[in-house]
Amino acid sequence: MNLKVIQANIQSILTELGEDPNREGLLETPERVAKSYEKLFGGYTQKPEDVITVFQNEGYDEMIIAKDIDFYSTCEHHMLPFFGKAYVGYIPNDKIIGLSKLPRLVEIFSRRLQNQERLTKQIADTLTEQLNPKGVGVVLKAEHFCMKARGVEKQNCEISTSSFTGLFIKNLNTRTEFLRLIG
Ligand code: ZN
Numbered sequence: 771m772n773l774k775v776i777q778a779n780i781q782s783i784l785t786e787l788g789e790d791p792n793r794e795g796l797l798e799t800p801e802r803v804a805k806s807y808e809k810l811f812g813g814y815t816q817k818p819e820d821v822i823t824v825f826q827n828e829g830y831d832e833m834i835i836a837k838d839i840d841f842y843s844t845c846e847h848h849m850l851p852f853f854g855k856a857y858v859g860y861i862p863n864d865k866i867i868g869l870s871k872l873p874r875l876v877e878i879f880s881r882r883l884q885n886q887e888r889l890t891k892q893i894a895d896t897l898t899e900q901l902n903p904k905g906v907g908v909v910l911k912a913e914h915f916c917m918k919a920r921g922v923e924k925q926n927c928e929i930s931t932s933s934f935t936g937l938f939i940k941n942l943n944t945r946t947e948f949l950r951l952i953g
Pocket residue numbers: 845846847848849850914916917
């Protein structure tokens with residue numbers, strides 16, 4: 771990511787909006803925006819397999835759930851934020867993942883231009899690839915700025931998406947238990 775190129779473009783946008791990019795409050799804005807993009811879109815330079823730590827499972831065969839994972843992403847249609855909570859659960863086979871890595875996994879895929887459906891599926895698919903578990907369940911609940919700020923009537927609408935694999939599809943009890951545990 772070339773920050774200078776982003777800065778120059780933000781400056782053009784400011785001018786096009788009718789602003790004076792040289793007024794005091796805006797002088798550093800292109801630089802700040804470029805810096806914030808480094809964070810907001812930092813997921814492009816990170817690969818899940820580089821941060822995921824996988825351990826041998828020592829006989830645990832119940833559901834493992836990480837709840838209320840805050841995530842912050844950017845909608846690819848409007849480049850506006852969408853953000854909320856992620857709930858990630860799986861039932862292991864012979865491999866488990868370091869618990870702190872579940873939020874990291876959500877973050878890597880969030881920090882890109884996304885739609886909520888793809889983000890949900892990427893998290894589930896990556897866990898499936900890396901752990902070969904008996905099943906995965908991922909639920910994302912989010913608010914979208916493009917709905918809130920652009921005058922759509924549904925100001926407080928929360929969008930919920932889910933992705934299930936293995937036992938979470940085949941076994942209704944498993945999916946029901948997951949949905950109950952995440953509240
Ligand atoms: Zn949007």
